[in-house]
Amino acid sequence: MKDVSLKGKVFEPFLSSADLQLRISELADYMNEDYAGREVILLGVMDGALLFLADLMRKLSCSFHVHTVKLKSYEGQHSTGTVQKQIDSSVKVTGKHVIVVEDIVDTGLTMGFLREWLKGQEAASVQVASLLVKEDVFQNKFEIKYKGFSIPNRFVVGYGMDYDGYGRGLGGVYVLKH
Ligand code: IMP
Numbered sequence: 230m231k232d233v234s235l236k237g238k239v240f241e242p243f244l245s246s247a248d249l250q251l252r253i254s255e256l257a258d259y260m261n262e263d264y265a266g267r268e269v270i271l272l273g274v275m276d277g278a279l280l281f282l283a284d285l286m287r288k289l290s291c292s293f294h295v296h297t298v299k300l301k302s303y304e305g306q307h308s309t310g311t312v313q314k315q316i317d318s319s320v321k322v323t324g325k326h327v328i329v330v331e332d333i334v335d336t337g338l339t340m341g342f343l344r345e346w347l348k349g350q351e352a353a354s355v356q357v358a359s360l361l362v363k364e365d366v367f368q369n370k371f372e373i374k375y376k377g378f379s380i381p382n383r384f385v386v387g388y389g390m391d392y393d394g395y396g397r398g399l400g401g402v403y404v405l406k407h
């Protein structure tokens with residue numbers, strides 16, 4: 230893996246495509262065991278979770294349906310402190326087992342917001358799968374049952390995650406160089 234430049238900023242390799250796929254297979258194995266014989270709804274948080282969701286789906290053997298919600302809290306490299314929501318009104322989760330699929334949990338604002346919404350919808354159960362977690366910022370505000378990697382508080386791109394819309398298609402994860 231080589232450094233990549235996006236909008237004049239340089240990012241260095243952090244997690245390879247192979248690292249990601251191996252870990253996603255492990256997470257899928259846990260889910261296959263936990264949800265065997267039950268039907269689950271994967272609720273992907275767009276746009277960042279696109280690639281994680283797609284790869285996870287291909288590794289799941291339990292029965293599932295997929296829905297997406299569009300949430301946005303970041304501008305550039307920073308959280309705006311508010312969450313913009315667009316939830317498709319056809320998403321019905323009442324009485325269903327839900328796994329929220331997220332690219333990265335940073336402050337936990339986005340996921341906290343979605344968890345409250347799901348509570349209001351009376352889902353049968355709600356668990357969170359996040360590929361990455363910035364532990365120092367998140368500080369375990371709620372349980373993340375399926376966690377890919379704990380990472381330091383640095384800005385990352387790739388594998389669905391973007392810097393102002395750029396870098397989402399990279400197969401691995403890259404971190405902004407100091
Ligand atoms: P939170 O609401 O602060 O937990 O931020 C979560 C959302 O912000 C994620 O779903 C991402 O879309 C975005 N985000 C947080 N950290 C990063 C990062 O390092 N790179 C790209 N996007 C990020």
Ligand code: MG
Nearest residue numbers: 274277332333
């Ligand atoms: Mg996201």
